[in-house]
Amino acid sequence: MRNEFLTVYWKEMIKFFRFKSLLITSLLQPALWMGFFGIAMSSNFDRLSAMYSISPGMEQIGYLTFMGAGVIAMTALFTSLYGGMSLIFDKNFGLMKEMIVSPMPRSHIIIGLGLSGLTKGFIQSMIIMVFGVFMGVEFFSALDPFGIIISILGILVFVGTFSSGFVFLSAGIALRLETHEGMQAIMTLLSMPLFFVSNALYPVDAFPAALKALSIVNPLTYLINGIRCFAIGPDFYALGKHYAYTAEVISISYTALLIFAVIAFAFAMNSIRNVKIN
Numbered sequence: 001m002r003n004e005f006l007t008v009y010w011k012e013m014i015k016f017f018r019f020k021s022l023l024i025t026s027l028l029q030p031a032l033w034m035g036f037f038g039i040a041m042s043s044n045f046d047r048l049s050a051m052y053s054i055s056p057g058m059e060q061i062g063y064l065t066f067m068g069a070g071v072i073a074m075t076a077l078f079t080s081l082y083g084g085m086s087l088i089f090d091k092n093f094g095l096m097k098e099m100i101v102s103p104m105p106r107s108h109i110i111i112g113l114g115l116s117g118l119t120k121g122f123i124q125s126m127i128i129m130v131f132g133v134f135m136g137v138e139f140f141s142a143l144d145p146f147g148i149i150i151s152i153l154g155i156l157v158f159v160g161t162f163s164s165g166f167v168f169l170s171a172g173i174a175l176r177l178e179t180h181e182g183m184q185a186i187m188t189l190l191s192m193p194l195f196f197v198s199n200a201l202y203p204v205d206a207f208p209a210a211l212k213a214l215s216i217v218n219p220l221t222y223l224i225n226g227i228r229c230f231a232i233g234p235d236f237y238a239l240g241k242h243y244a245y246t247a248e249v250i251s252i253s254y255t256a257l258l259i260f261a262v263i264a265f266a267f268a269m270n271s272i273r274n275v276k277i278n
Contacts, residue, residue: 004104008112009119012086016120029078030071030128034135038064038071061138066238068137069227070200072128072159073220076121077194080163081187083117084170088180096275106272110171110265117167118160125159126152129231139231151230158226158254162219165261168268175271194220203241219260222253 042063090096140148177183198220215221229245
């Protein structure tokens with residue numbers, strides 16, 4: 001069995017762990033979001049939430065817990081969006097040319113890159129979940145140890161599919177560009193709208209119609225649905241809104257992420273088949 005994609009995978013993972021500043025920064029950013037924005041805003045939002053009446057027996061979760069799921073998704077988004085950046089350097093320093101002319105199928109370059117993005121997403125999500133619990137985020141509060149394991153696996157399935165899709169998208173864009181400055185500009189342009197036009201920090205119900213439509217086609221929205229269902233529970237109140245994640249909602253959310261990942265993979269494959277190496 002040909003497994004040249006493992007070479008690309010290990011190259012990316014070695015780079016991820018060797019460049020400590022990149023690893024630390026990718027973990028420090030979500031910590032700052034929870035430590036400053038989350039804690040600072042939770043007292044205000046929790047006071048407002050107390051003004052809403054909820055059904056008897058229902059749970060009203062705090063804002064820090066609500067946004068904790070969004071922070072996990074934010075980390076997966078930012079890390080995977082920049083996952084294709086290494087291809088720019090591979091092109092500029094001649095490594096891409098060596099890979100293209102080798103017997104390795106071009107698809108293995110994309111698959112190896114995608115697997116590295118999936119693994120990075122797993123590692124960072126686990127660290128952020130542990131960090132969040134120490135900060136007071138109430139994940140898995142009503143679950144026994146077996147239920148916690150199942151919920152963590154569910155979160156990782158969602159994060160892995162989402163991260164792979166955005167690494168594929170990032171790779172496809174990188175293969176069509178010549179400079180990392182251009183790549184940086186595009187990734188910055190994409191990251192903020194994707195994050196804020198989602199349900200990461202607040203419910204989308206009050207969005208204007210145009211933004212609400214964008215949130216529906218935003219893959220980040222569906223990732224957060226999955227994380228909240230597994231980490232908080234399928235039925236709860238937050239910010240005065242009732243969240244009910246039925247099996248149908250979660251199935252639709254995961255299907256949307258899977259479709260996005262397949263489309264992004266097709267885009268990356270088209271890019272690598274037509275890549276121009278000087």
